[in-house]
Amino acid sequence: MSDFEPRITAFVCNWCTYTGADLAGTSRLHMASNVRLIRLPCTGRIDPLFIVKSFERGADGVIVSGCHPADCHYSSGNYHARRRFAVFHDIMEFIGVDPRRMTFSWVSASEGAKWKDVVNEAVSNVRELGPFEAYRALAPEAPAGEADPAPASTEAAS
């Protein structure tokens, strides 16, 4: 059995998914601990370049998640994001990234259980694919002490 523990970066909107992820935590739901959250005001703020940079900086997979359609705090940010990522998804293979390394989802503030499922499924998919090394050589050297340590285990505190 491989010791590979995927590193997953999750870009989440402040108003829905971040709160849903917090709910999953406070509800003590059991989920993989491989995900590092980056909270942004809205999915409409997420530039696809952030995803490419994540892969450069050591991510093996990326999750993008925000409010359900029609629930965006800024009215239409998630519609912009949906269009942007539909296009980005199509060019991923062209730029050398297996699209299974990316997960796009809608998770509301009351959907802690759904967030748990999104995380567990993304980690499972990326674990199957193995480490993603292709972009790491492109990243500039991280200053000493800034490297993100690999997750220690998939077991969440319960």
Ligand code: FES
């Ligand atoms: Fe959540 Fe726009 S505020 S997607």
